[in-house]
Amino acid sequence: xxxxxxxxxxxxxxxxxxxxxxxxxxxxxxxxxxxxxxxxxxxxxxxxxxxxxxxxxxxxxxxxxxxxxxxxxxxxxxxxxxxxxxxxxxxxx
Amino acid sequence: xxxxxxxxxxxxxxxxxxxxxxxxxxxxxxxxxxxxxxxxxxxxxxxxxxxxxxxx
Amino acid sequence: xxxxxxxxxxxxxxxxxxxxxxxxxxxxxxxxxxxxxxxxxxxxxxxxxxxxxxxxxxxxxxxxxxxxxxxxxxxxxxxxxxxxxxxxxxxxxxxxxxxxxxxxxxxxxxxxxxxxxxxxxxxxxxxxxxxxxxxxxxxxxxxxxxxxxxxxxxxxxxxxxxxxxxxxxxxxxxxxxxxxxxxxxxxxxxxxxxxxxxxxxxxxxxxxxxxxxxxxxxxxxxxxxxxxxxxxxxxxxxxxxxxxxxxxxxxxxxxxxxxxxxxxxxxxxxxxxxxxxxxxxxxxxxxxxxxxxxxxxxxxxxxxxxxxxxxxxxxxxxxxxxxxxxxxxxxxxxxxxxxxxxxxx
Numbered sequence: 001x002x003x004x005x006x007x008x009x010x011x012x013x014x015x016x017x018x019x020x021x022x023x024x025x026x027x028x029x030x031x032x033x034x035x036x037x038x039x040x041x042x043x044x045x046x047x048x049x050x051x052x053x054x055x056x057x058x059x060x061x062x063x064x065x066x067x068x069x070x071x072x073x074x075x076x077x078x079x080x081x082x083x084x085x086x087x088x089x090x091x092x093x
Numbered sequence: 094x095x096x097x098x099x100x101x102x103x104x105x106x107x108x109x110x111x112x113x114x115x116x117x118x119x120x121x122x123x124x125x126x127x128x129x130x131x132x133x134x135x136x137x138x139x140x141x142x143x144x145x146x147x148x149x
Numbered sequence: 150x151x152x153x154x155x156x157x158x159x160x161x162x163x164x165x166x167x168x169x170x171x172x173x174x175x176x177x178x179x180x181x182x183x184x185x186x187x188x189x190x191x192x193x194x195x196x197x198x199x200x201x202x203x204x205x206x207x208x209x210x211x212x213x214x215x216x217x218x219x220x221x222x223x224x225x226x227x228x229x230x231x232x233x234x235x236x237x238x239x240x241x242x243x244x245x246x247x248x249x250x251x252x253x254x255x256x257x258x259x260x261x262x263x264x265x266x267x268x269x270x271x272x273x274x275x276x277x278x279x280x281x282x283x284x285x286x287x288x289x290x291x292x293x294x295x296x297x298x299x300x301x302x303x304x305x306x307x308x309x310x311x312x313x314x315x316x317x318x319x320x321x322x323x324x325x326x327x328x329x330x331x332x333x334x335x336x337x338x339x340x341x342x343x344x345x346x347x348x349x350x351x352x353x354x355x356x357x358x359x360x361x362x363x364x365x366x367x368x369x370x371x372x373x374x375x376x377x378x379x380x381x382x383x384x385x386x387x388x389x390x391x392x393x394x395x396x397x398x399x400x401x402x403x404x405x406x407x408x409x410x411x412x413x414x415x416x417x418x419x420x421x422x423x424x425x426x427x428x429x430x431x432x433x434x435x436x437x438x439x440x441x442x443x444x445x446x447x448x449x450x451x452x453x454x455x456x457x458x459x460x461x462x463x464x465x466x467x468x469x470x471x472x473x474x475x476x477x478x479x480x481x482x483x484x485x486x487x488x489x490x491x492x493x494x
Contacts, residue, residue: 001163004192004223006178006305008157009214013112025147036446038125038438039132043095046136047143066447069254069390069484088143089094091104093125093259102313103257110213110308 021085026055028085033072034064040090047088095139097122118142157217158189178227178305180297180325187223195222195235202239202493207246210253212308224305228298234276234291237354238298240490241266241328244356245299249486255358256309259316260390262482263323264303265359265399266296267467269342272352272492273330280330282471285362296326323361329469331355335404336468337411344417345489352492357399357465358485362477367406373413376406376476377420381427383478384457387434390483392455393443397463397487399479400424403470417466425461429454 032048034040041062048060063080065072080087094115096104099122108115120138127135153159153176164172169186173179185191196218208215218239225238245252245264255262268278279289287293309315317324333340342353367379380400391398400420402410410420432440432453443449457480458464465487470476481487 001161001186002189003159003161004187004189004219004226005153005156005159006187006220006223006227006301007154007176007308008220008223009209009212009216009306011110011112012208012213012215013110023147025143038442039127040124041445042129042132043124043135043139046132047140050136050140051143064446067395067484068446069258069260069482070251071253090124091094091096091100093097093100093123100316103316106308106310106314107211107257110211 023086025086029059029061029083031080031084031087032060032062033076033080033087033089034062035089035091036065036068037093040064044088044090094118095120095142097124099123116146118146157219173227177310178301180300180304182297182325184227185229187226191226192219192222194232195225195230198232198235199239199493202236204243206242209246209307211257211314212306214306216302216306220306221302224301225294225298228301229290229294230298231290231294234295234298236492236494237268237272237276237278237291237295238302240354240492241295241299241356242302244354244488244490245303245358247486247488250356250358250488251482251485252307254484255482256303256307257314257316258482259318260482261317261319261321261360262358262390262485263321263327263361264296264299265323265357265479266299266328267331267341267355267469268295268328268352269331269333269340269355270347270352270492271350272494273333278328278330280332280469282473284329284332284469284471285327285477292328292330293326296328299328300324300326321361323359327359327361331467332404332469335407337407338417338468341465341467342489347489347491352494353489354492355487355489357397357479357487358482359399359479360481362401362479365400365476365478366474367476368474371409373410373415376410377415377423377427380476380478381424384424384428385430386457386480387430387439389457389480391457391480392430392435393439393446393448393483395448395459396481396483396485397465398458398481399465399467399477399487401467401469401477401479403473403476404468405472405474406476407468418461420466421461421464424464425456425458429456
């Protein structure tokens with residue numbers, strides 16, 4: 001017998017490789033991006049403090065989604081892309 | 094990206110859908126609900142993971 | 150030979166329903182209840198019912214594939230729909246694909262939300278979609294299978310596999326099916342879809358990512374004010390996502406409660422105002438830690454009170470159910486919208 005596949009569809013993801021510039025995690029500006037869930041900020045804050053033992057941290061900034069349930073807004077993504085060489089995202093509950 | 098072990102399957106499924114390969118630092122679950130002492134272990138693990146991932 | 154997942158049509162040895170269900174379960178296509186077999190013939194009958202609707206579907210998150218109409222139909226067949234239900238199921242699918250519905254968030258969340266589907270307009274009667282006694286419950290093929298078809302589409306097309314892309318902590322029985330009709334005949338106010346700008350002759354599907362219905366029992370109040378006191382008290386729950394996530398919710402008023410409220414002069418707008426004001430949650434009922442989190446993410450209280458919707462208009466109100474002194478509160482995921490789609494026929 002022949003059946004239709006209930007999962008069938010055409011993938012919309014392009015999968016294009018993005019050319020990433022190398023990041024110097026010892027010196028470059030880094031964004032710490034929280035998903036706004038409880039303790040995400042505290043986790044990132046703790047990491048930032050620990051990084052302070054081996055690098056300057058005044059160019060490591062905190063950013064956050066304004067809602068844990070919504071996608072990151074475009075202006076947040078643009079801010080990260082424009083101002084930071086690296087980003088560390090915390091996504092968990 | 095820092096994710097807990099419990100949420101790794103979600104990250105990987107979403108990455109597969111987008112055909113991207115995330116650079117992941119996996120720590121124990123959960124993050125939310127931990128007190129400062131409990132969170133310290135996650136901070137240690139995440140910092141160690143970050144250090145290893147960025148010095149390769 | 151392509152992997153099964155990549156084949157639009159799959160050739161299988163002839164098998165009975167039990168064997169097909171074993172196969173489908175192995176493929177991850179099942180919600181755990183028995184499935185009908187989506188044969189080419191059956192799928193063709195479903196597809197024929199939406200021939201006039203050529204609008205393309207966008208990529209469906211989180212899996213981000215553009216579905217074929219045959220794949221959507223296969224899910225409706227498996228759910229046990231009749232072919233004539235399919236335009237309702239596809240309208241519901243279009244509703245959850247409204248970007249403001251936030252399908253990705255509502256499927257990947259740890260919250261228990263499920264897609265609530267409400268059907269208004271002439272199609273409700275034509276398809277025998279229950280809007281009366283036990284409208285949220287069992288016993289009606291259309292209610293049971295249209296809601297289930299949407300659930301299977303989200304599992305199989307959107308990729309919301311429990312424990313993988315569907316991260317719900319506890320889930321919700323409404324994830325199996327949650328479809329009911331608006332009881333326009335017993336609604337003393339303007340039907341919901343007409344309030345949303347559709348013609349009374351339009352048939353419309355309304356979707357919201359919600360919890361299951363929370364009962365609002367009030368046998369004692371014989372005034373509209375009394376009933377709204379009970380409704381507001383039932384809505385003011387510190388554990389609702391909307392306390393910090395903000396977003397819409399539904400109040401589904403039972404016909405007898407609706408008659409009392411109408412008799413006492415309440416309009417939809419005056420009920421929205423009253424409920425918005427009186428369903429606020431006092432800060433003393435919110436933990437200190439949660440208050441800090443809410444404040445840090447911009448969900449600040451008004452004085453000592455947290456409102457559970459951004460505005461009175463986010464309290465959506467209509468009528469469904471049969472005789473009895475009960476109504477229902479359906480909280481939403483929070484970061485979502487109430488989307489309406491006209492059923493193409």
